[in-house]
Amino acid sequence: xxxxxxxxxxxxxxLRGARLDAHGAVLDERASLxxxxxxxxxxFEAVFNAQFGDWLSASGALCLISGMAGSRQGWRxxxxxxxPSGASDIAAALxxxxxxxxxxxxxxxxxxxxxxxxxxxxxxxxxxxxxxxGIDEAxxxxxxxxxxxxxxxxxxxxxFSTAMTGETYxxxxxHSILARTLPSEDGPLNGAEFDAGVQRALRxxxxxxxxxxxxxxxxxxxxxxxxxxxYLSGLVIGEELRAQGPLSGRRVxxxxxxxxxxxxxxxxxxxxxxxxxVGAQAxxxxxxxxxxxxxx
Amino acid sequence: xxxxxxxxxxxxxxLRGARLDAHGAVLDERASLxxxxxxxxxxFEAVFNAQFGDWLSASGALCLISGMAGSRQGWRxxxxxxxPSGASDIAAALxxxxxxxxxxxxxxxxxxxxxxxxxxxxxxxxxxxxxxxGIDEAxxxxxxxxxxxxxxxxxxxxxFSTAMTGETYxxxxxHSILARTLPSEDGPLNGAEFDAGVQRALRxxxxxxxxxxxxxxxxxxxxxxxxxxxYLSGLVIGEELRAQGPLSGRRVxxxxxxxxxxxxxxxxxxxxxxxxxVGAQAxxxxxxxxxxxxxx
Numbered sequence: 001x002x003x004x005x006x007x008x009x010x011x012x013x014x015l016r017g018a019r020l021d022a023h024g025a026v027l028d029e030r031a032s033l034x035x036x037x038x039x040x041x042x043x044f045e046a047v048f049n050a051q052f053g054d055w056l057s058a059s060g061a062l063c064l065i066s067g068m069a070g071s072r073q074g075w076r077x078x079x080x081x082x083x084p085s086g087a088s089d090i091a092a093a094l095x096x097x098x099x100x101x102x103x104x105x106x107x108x109x110x111x112x113x114x115x116x117x118x119x120x121x122x123x124x125x126x127x128x129x130x131x132x133x134g135i136d137e138a139x140x141x142x143x144x145x146x147x148x149x150x151x152x153x154x155x156x157x158x159x160f161s162t163a164m165t166g167e168t169y170x171x172x173x174x175h176s177i178l179a180r181t182l183p184s185e186d187g188p189l190n191g192a193e194f195d196a197g198v199q200r201a202l203r204x205x206x207x208x209x210x211x212x213x214x215x216x217x218x219x220x221x222x223x224x225x226x227x228x229x230x231y232l233s234g235l236v237i238g239e240e241l242r243a244q245g246p247l248s249g250r251r252v253x254x255x256x257x258x259x260x261x262x263x264x265x266x267x268x269x270x271x272x273x274x275x276x277x278v279g280a281q282a283x284x285x286x287x288x289x290x291x292x293x294x295x296x
Numbered sequence: 297x298x299x300x301x302x303x304x305x306x307x308x309x310x311l312r313g314a315r316l317d318a319h320g321a322v323l324d325e326r327a328s329l330x331x332x333x334x335x336x337x338x339x340f341e342a343v344f345n346a347q348f349g350d351w352l353s354a355s356g357a358l359c360l361i362s363g364m365a366g367s368r369q370g371w372r373x374x375x376x377x378x379x380p381s382g383a384s385d386i387a388a389a390l391x392x393x394x395x396x397x398x399x400x401x402x403x404x405x406x407x408x409x410x411x412x413x414x415x416x417x418x419x420x421x422x423x424x425x426x427x428x429x430g431i432d433e434a435x436x437x438x439x440x441x442x443x444x445x446x447x448x449x450x451x452x453x454x455x456f457s458t459a460m461t462g463e464t465y466x467x468x469x470x471h472s473i474l475a476r477t478l479p480s481e482d483g484p485l486n487g488a489e490f491d492a493g494v495q496r497a498l499r500x501x502x503x504x505x506x507x508x509x510x511x512x513x514x515x516x517x518x519x520x521x522x523x524x525x526x527y528l529s530g531l532v533i534g535e536e537l538r539a540q541g542p543l544s545g546r547r548v549x550x551x552x553x554x555x556x557x558x559x560x561x562x563x564x565x566x567x568x569x570x571x572x573x574v575g576a577q578a579x580x581x582x583x584x585x586x587x588x589x590x591x592x
Contacts, residue, residue, distance in 0.1 A: 115509040116516050146508065163504040171467040206539035207503065208459040212442065213411040220412050243502035
């Protein structure tokens with residue numbers, strides 16, 4: 001009989017957990033701001049026990065932890081699994097903190113044009129999404145500070161790449177000369193301006209050039225500060241899409257929060273690509289999927 | 297008989313001037329940190345007189361001022377001249393502060409794919425370089441915080457574009473996650489690492505992706521912090537070159553300080569392009585060239 005699962009997502013700035021029944025259904029959820037940057041040196045076990053100790057005492061529960069808890073700065077370093085890797089490869093490479101009871105999920109690495117690329121946590125969301133959708137082949141994007149694009153074939157991530165999209169947007173938005181032109185707070189998205197940014201990015205060659213149009217459009221009073229914030233978001237996300245090479249005719253599965261997912265679906269539509277939203281339960285389902293892949 | 301010229305380059309953070317004889321030879325130079333950001337409201341005339349009043353009292357001297365002094369935040373707004381524009385077009389559009397004696401040189405604007413682009417100060421360096429080199433057709437790059445690429449035909453700038461290269465480098469270098477990987481101060485350039493960055497950028501599609509390799513190469517200990525600073529510089533400058541589209545077989549004239557010029561010549565060589573350095577006297581020669589273009 002399958003064991004109940006305690007599923008943990010321990011990231012840089014937050015710590016979330018869910019108690020799952022033997023069929024993967026979520027029984028209970030908890031969240032705190034005790035991301036790995038907020039845990040004192042040597043304090044991981046104490047934080048973990050305080051948050052989830054009662055769940056673990058449930059008879060025979062297995063706990064799997066994904067995210068930055070497996071990084072060099074985390075609880076226990078879980079070396080990256082090289083691509084191609086699927087849920088069973090990950091399951092075979094778990095870093096056990098308490099043998100048979102608590103393990104950390106390794107991230108993935110791949111080699112692109114002579115340089116490594118890495119993800120930690122997104123692999124679990126991908127394996128969850130595959131299970132939720134009942135598919136074993138797809139192109140995924142996981143938008144964020146560092147967006148990940150991952151190509152899955154036969155249930156394994158065969159290659160992926162990172163784009164520093166969210167971070168670059170924040171740098172340009174708040175720390176570059178463009179910040180002088182933009183309102184201090186983002187308002188609601190202006191769809192037409194966002195689309196204009198996406199479309200300019202898609203027909204351009206580099207954000208180094210297109211970003212400057214935020215300044216010149218303001219200088220010539222052809223746009224407003226509020227509109228330009230949406231336009232810049234479109235420029236940066238459009239740049240990420242353009243960087244993927246030809247996508248036309250493909251279907252892209254988008255894993256992320258609702259706001260980002262809607263924005264990416266909108267941008268993908270401008271590029272002639274169908275963007276399919278994957279629900280937010282992907283992490284719990286991914287950890288459950290990895291647990292099921294463990295040998296009995 | 298031609299008039300002596302007082303040539304002024306009044307930028308954002310510095311104020312420089314030169315006294316030229318009727319043949320354009322530099323007789324004397326002065327510089328201060330009183331860029332337009334350091335001038336109190338309404339204080340431009342006083343700062344100007346304190347710095348250069350004695351030069352102006354020379355019999356019949358004509359003073360031309362290029363740079364941000366002509367911006368909305370400057371001494372007197374000098375509206376942009378639309379491309380194509382040459383030295384005589386600029387001369388016909390001077391913004392006179394003291395009629396017949398002191399004038400501000402307008403910048404240039406052009407329209408690219410439905411958005412404006414602008415320069416202020418670089419046009420003067422370009423017209424100076426054309427005069428120094430005795431040519432009327434060339435492709436120029438003026439590297440900097442916001443690099444300018446300008447195409448000159450028949451002595452007129454027919455089009456140009458801006459790349460936010462220097463600013464983007466500074467943001468990534470000091471304010472992004474990559475800063476954790478890099479030394480706090482730049483050391484001497486590591487040529488091989490710089491070249492590796494340029495070459496990766498030239499065969500890539502976006503800096504959003506290539507920049508992340510600075511982090512992963514450090515994570516896998518395939519490079520050192522010092523080497524990665526040079527590598528990142530190569531990535532960003534290489535991205536600027538790639539964004540220009542095919543350059544192979546062209547000759548590019550580089551106008552800038554020695555350090556930047558050498559770095560761009562090195563990067564251009566990686567792209568199979570000859571980079572010709574233009575000396576630092578381009579601004580004075582440009583102002584002299586514009587003055588000569590004035591009707592008597």
